[in-house]
Amino acid sequence: MANFLLQLPNAPRSFALSASSNGSPPGVPAQSGGPVILELPLEQIRRPLMRTRANDPHKVKELMDSISEIGLQVPIDVLEVDGVYYGFSGCHRYEAHQRLGLPTIRCKVRRGTKETLRHHLR
Incomplete structure (x- = not known):
């Protein structure tokens, strides 16, 4: 907004x-049912693919510098299924927020079904 x-x-x-x-x-x-932009606590976002993907430390550092200076410019995409938030994109932005100690992150939230969630986990 x-x-x-x-x-x-x-x-x-x-x-x-x-x-x-x-x-x-x-x-x-x-x-x-279109996407909405929300500021969500990091702890409420589940990252089911976190173990299978590695972030580029240089890119995370650059994002940390940028976020510290001008804030997050592009929200991460989050899927909400039955009140639970799942993040599948924005891995570097998410990690940059974690390392900066920021409690929340701006998200573009779309509602989905359990079937949609299963599709993202394939």
Whole structure:
């Protein structure tokens, strides 16, 4: 979600404009089941492929520097199944947040079924 303050030179007042990537009002999940952007605690995100993949330490360090300076620019993708969050992408960004000691990370959350989850685990 982004918030902007728009001030027009000849307008007598200013107003705030909020936007969400899914077209829903800020803080309201999409009715169509589309993705929503949420800030989730790292400890709530399960990483089922963590043991099978290795991160590039140089890339993690670069991301740590960038996140410290300007914040996370691209949310990680997370699948929510029955209230449990599963992360399959954004491994370097996730590790950078862990190493920085940040408690949460911005996520693009999509809802899925157990069948969708099984498909991701293949």
